[in-house]
Amino acid sequence: MNNNRNLKSFVKGIMYIAPAFVLLLIFNIYPIIKSFDMSFYTRYNYYKDIVYARGLDNFYYIFSDKEFLIAMKNTFIYVLYVMPISIILSLIIAILLNSNIKFRGFFRTVYFIPFITSTVAISMVWRWMYHADHGILNYLLQVIGLSPVKWLSDPKWAMPSLIILSVWKSLGYNIVIFLAGLQNIDEQYNLAAKLDGANKLERIKNITVPLLSPTIFFVCIMTLISSFKVFGEIFALFDKQPGPLNSCLTMVYYIYNKFYNQYQYGIASAAVFVLFIIISLFNFIQFYIGKKKVEYH
Known part of the structure; x- marks a missing residue:
């Protein structure tokens, strides 16, 4: 019985925080990851969303x-x-x-x-x-x-x-x-x-x-x-x-x-x-x- 109660409480807790977590994932975590990924784009077609080349050229550029x-x-x-x-x-x-x-x-x-x-x-x-x-x-x-x-x-x-x-x-x-x-x-x-x-x-x-x-x-x-x-x-x-x-x-x-x-x-x-x-x-x-x-x- 105690295990079932603990499981139900855990599921309820997950359900309560799930909407906030989804919003956090979409509007905070994903943009951070995407921005980090884009920092290595050296050749990129914005309209087609195609990356032709990656590298550290962007970092070399900004520090020069x-x-x-x-x-x-x-x-x-x-x-x-x-x-x-x-x-x-x-x-x-x-x-x-x-x-x-x-x-x-x-x-x-x-x-x-x-x-x-x-x-x-x-x-x-x-x-x-x-x-x-x-x-x-x-x-x-x-x-x-x-x-x-x-x-x-x-x-x-x-x-x-x-x-x-x-x-x-x-x-x-x-x-x-x-x-x-x-x-x-x-x-x-x-x-x-x-x-x-x-x-x-x-x-x-x-x-x-x-x-x-x-x-x-x-x-x-x-x-x-x-x-x-x-x-x-x-x-x-x-x-x-x-x-x-x-x-x-x-x-x-x-x-x-x-x-x-x-x-x-x-x-x-x-x-x-x-x-x-x-x-x-x-x-x-x-x-x-x-x-x-x-x-x-």
């Missing part, structure tokens, strides 16, 4: 392509700036919003709005703010006696403009996650430290941050992945261009150009595979560090 190397460099620069700035700012704001300040609920809503707003809409607003002649940022610079900046047309300022937008956009989600983690910390730890004479900064450093480390670890992973995949902000901010002189050309934008504009599917797939390896490598490093640094209670 100056545009791809520029895209890799820009992507790493973008990630190295956006990730720490976004996480640190989000954590500071979350700690402030978790304290007893006035209009706390209002500020939480305001900071979360960018996350639920369309990337294109946000980018268009920032594009107006960055306008060289009529933008509010240049107006403020002139008010304090500084020269206006060509935010979107000067290669030196294009990447900083993108980074500022991306950091601002990512704050909402990170703040909400940090607030959830902060509210799970037992207040008795802080009260005990306060009685021992620890000031606010000491309590944050020695109690809040260690107890919040699993949440910080999660936010780091999510921010890393989203930073490597940046595309929509660039597409809308620079009017369907990768910035002046490819100053904001990223790996995902390179893939988009090769696939949708130049119809070089094998090269695009090879670039996707390289991006997948890079993200996986960074995540592996994060998990390795996380095992030593993250404190689970």
Whole structure:
């Protein structure tokens, strides 16, 4: 009887997860496998779906392509700036919003709005703010006696403009996650430290941050992945261009150009595979560090 019950429970469980598994297989697993396979296509008829030759030529091509190397460099620069700035700012704001300040609920809503707003809409607003002649940022610079900046047309300022937008956009989600983690910390730890004479900064450093480390670890992973995949902000901010002189050309934008504009599917797939390896490598490093640094209670 017990064996029959276990079998029935097992079959029911399979039936419950089968629809989700089928969708995962069709829309996630199969495209990954197909993309990996396409990265070796060197001669391919898209209309007839016939592969005439396979090889490593696509990988040789991308690593000798100056545009791809520029895209890799820009992507790493973008990630190295956006990730720490976004996480640190989000954590500071979350700690402030978790304290007893006035209009706390209002500020939480305001900071979360960018996350639920369309990337294109946000980018268009920032594009107006960055306008060289009529933008509010240049107006403020002139008010304090500084020269206006060509935010979107000067290669030196294009990447900083993108980074500022991306950091601002990512704050909402990170703040909400940090607030959830902060509210799970037992207040008795802080009260005990306060009685021992620890000031606010000491309590944050020695109690809040260690107890919040699993949440910080999660936010780091999510921010890393989203930073490597940046595309929509660039597409809308620079009017369907990768910035002046490819100053904001990223790996995902390179893939988009090769696939949708130049119809070089094998090269695009090879670039996707390289991006997948890079993200996986960074995540592996994060998990390795996380095992030593993250404190689970």
